[in-house]
Amino acid sequence: MHEVIASPFLEHHLLVRPGRGNGIKLPRSKYLELREAATCPDWLVNTARQAWNIDLRDRAVAETILIREEFSYGYARASYELNLGCNYDCEHCYLGLKKFEGLDWPDRERLLEILRDAGVLWLQLTGGEPMVDRLFSEVYERAWDLGMVLTILSNGSRLWQPRMLDLLTSRPPHRITLSVYGASPETYDGLTRRKGAFKLFCKGLLAAHEAGLPLALSMIVTRHNAHEVPQMKDLAERLGIPMDEYVNMVPTIYGGAETLPSQSTEHLRKRKVFTGCHAGHTFFHVDPHGNACICKVGREDVLSEADVCSCSAGDDNPF
Numbered sequence: 001m002h003e004v005i006a007s008p009f010l011e012h013h014l015l016v017r018p019g020r021g022n023g024i025k026l027p028r029s030k031y032l033e034l035r036e037a038a039t040c041p042d043w044l045v046n047t048a049r050q051a052w053n054i055d056l057r058d059r060a061v062a063e064t065i066l067i068r069e070e071f072s073y074g075y076a077r078a079s080y081e082l083n084l085g086c087n088y089d090c091e092h093c094y095l096g097l098k099k100f101e102g103l104d105w106p107d108r109e110r111l112l113e114i115l116r117d118a119g120v121l122w123l124q125l126t127g128g129e130p131m132v133d134r135l136f137s138e139v140y141e142r143a144w145d146l147g148m149v150l151t152i153l154s155n156g157s158r159l160w161q162p163r164m165l166d167l168l169t170s171r172p173p174h175r176i177t178l179s180v181y182g183a184s185p186e187t188y189d190g191l192t193r194r195k196g197a198f199k200l201f202c203k204g205l206l207a208a209h210e211a212g213l214p215l216a217l218s219m220i221v222t223r224h225n226a227h228e229v230p231q232m233k234d235l236a237e238r239l240g241i242p243m244d245e246y247v248n249m250v251p252t253i254y255g256g257a258e259t260l261p262s263q264s265t266e267h268l269r270k271r272k273v274f275t276g277c278h279a280g281h282t283f284f285h286v287d288p289h290g291n292a293c294i295c296k297v298g299r300e301d302v303l304s305e306a307d308v309c310s311c312s313a314g315d316d317n318p319f
Contacts, residue, residue, distance in 0.1 A: 001171065002066035003054060005147045006034050007121050010076050010282060014121070015044075016149055017052045019172025019214060024051055037061050066147040071117050077283035078115055079124040079296060082139060084288060086129040088155060088192040090181065092222050092262035096252035098128060102288035108139055111290050116146045122174070123148040126296075128288075131158040137167055144171040151175045153218075157197065159204030165211050177216045178205060180243070182224075183231030191224045209239055217243040226264035253299060 005016050006026065013031040016023040024047060033041065040048075040056040044065075048056045056064055085100035086093070103111065115123060123143055130136055131154055143150055156178040158164055168176070178201070182188030188198035208215055219232045236243035247267040249259045280294035293299045 001145070002147070003056075003064050004048060004052075005066045005068065005121075005149070006031055007068040007147060008070045008119060009121055010074055010119075015047065015051075016121075017048075017054075018144065018149060019174070020052055021174070021214070022051060031067075034061060034065060035067055040064060068116070068121070068147045071119050073118045075119045075282055075284065077122040077124070078118070078120045079126055079283075079285045080111075080115070080139075081126050081128070081285065081287050081296070082130045082133040082136060083128040085132060086127060086155075087132050087157060088129065088194050088197060090192050091224070092191075092220065092249050092259050094250050094252050094259055095128065096256055096258075100128075102133065102135070103290055105135055105138060107290060108135060109142055111286065112139065112143050112146060112148075115143075115286070116148065121147075121149055122151070124151045124153065126153040129155055129157070131164065137163070140167060141171060149174045151177065153177050153179070155179050155181075155192075155197075155201065156204035156208070157200040160200070160207040165207060165213075168208075168213055169211055173214065175214045175216055176208060177218055180217050180219045180232050180235070181222075183228040183235060187225045187228050191222060205239075209241070215239075215241050217241050219243055219245045221245060221247045221264050221267045222249070222262045223264045224262070226267055229267075250297065253296075 003017065005018070007014055007016070008031075013026040013028055014023045015026050030043070034044070038061060040059050040061055045055070045057045048054050061067075083100055083102045084095050084098050086095070086098050089098075102108075125136075125140065125143070127133065130152060133139070140150065150173045152173055152175075154176060159176070159178075180201075181191045182198065185198040188201065189195050205215070217236050219229070219236075221229060225232075233243065247264065247269055248271065249263045251257050252259055279298060284292050284294055285296045285299075286292050287299070
């Protein structure tokens with residue numbers, strides 16, 4: 001397995017190491033040099049030692065560095081929604097109907113190759129709950145082997161399983177972000193409407209922390225758990241894990257407003273006026289059926305795999 005990835009990134013080139021947060025901007029001349037080198041050149045040996053404390057001296061490039069190709073499309077990031085299914089039933093969930101549907105493996109493998117060929121270096125795996133997807137391990141392993149830097153959005157309920165820990169420690173992600181729905185069984189289980197959910201979350205969180213996996217926490221504040229905000233913050237501080245706070249709910253992906261009453265009104269924040277972003281230009285979203293759109297929220301219009309392949313045959317930008 002590769003230890004370092006050399007990849008085009010928008011108009012630049014990068015060196016990144018899976019599981020590590022820092023990367024190195026690479027001149028194109030050095031990128032081209034790596035493509036021709038048999039063993040790791042001295043500048044790479046020194047750079048890798050300083051950045052990641054690994055020794056690449058006398059190591060074969062083919063066995064150590066995954067060198068990604070340059071393609072005509074300039075996308076840098078994407079999110080892949082493996083499944084809308086989940087083992088929780090949170091009132092605030094923007095997915096609405098949580099159906100366990102998705103592509104079969106041959107189509108998923110082809111999708112991942114399309115993402116790579118589009119230039120995607122940073123790939124977020126989400127759901128639903130991605131780790132309950134029947135093909136999560138296969139998707140994760142294949143995406144990692146293709147040279148993508150992976151982040152996972154999860155509730156953590158399956159993170160304690162030995163096979164999951166083996167997968168994630170052998171092929172480390174960039175980050176695993178776990179949603180936090182409470183600081184007690186009563187609150188957490190009540191919000192997720194799943195008995196025993198808090199116990200599984202804690203089990204997964206502690207197992208991943210002990211395994212040294214790169215973790216982050218997302219505190220979801222609703223009217224059901226607002227009274228435990230201090231305790232949720234304390235959990236993150238005790239473990240030394242960074243935490244973000246989310247207080248404004250959004251309508252479902254079908255346009256329904258049934259999620260909005262779950263908001264904690266005293267925690268709501270005034271939203272900034274939207275002035276645009278790079279959605280559809282440098283990143284995009286893919287749903288469980290392989291349809292591409294500009295982001296998880298802006299799902300109109302979508303492109304099917306056939307549309308993407310058709311555009312790829314010409315010079316038109318498919319997104």
